[in-house]
Amino acid sequence: MSEITYRVVRRHEGDRMYEEGETRTGTKAELGHLVPNVLAEVVTQKKPEAKPETKAEPAPSNKAERAPRNKSKAG
Numbered sequence: 001m002s003e004i005t006y007r008v009v010r011r012h013e014g015d016r017m018y019e020e021g022e023t024r025t026g027t028k029a030e031l032g033h034l035v036p037n038v039l040a041e042v043v044t045q046k047k048p049e050a051k052p053e054t055k056a057e058p059a060p061s062n063k064a065e066r067a068p069r070n071k072s073k074a075g
């Protein structure tokens with residue numbers, strides 16, 4: 001499971017004493033019973049993924065040029 005970052009809302013004792021305002025990380029299975037009275041999940045904004053650039057075919061220099069024939073048809 002992935003670890004989640006929580007903000008301590010109320011002082012409590014875990015593996016050590018946690019004071020209000022500190023951060024604590026752990027899995028939902030470990031710390032889920034402390035939410036929402038003692039811990040609040042820290043929401044982080046994910047950065048949008050960069051879209052890969054798509055390269056289009058270059059524009060023909062002569063626009064009157066015929067389109068290429070389909071290779072499947074015999075000319």
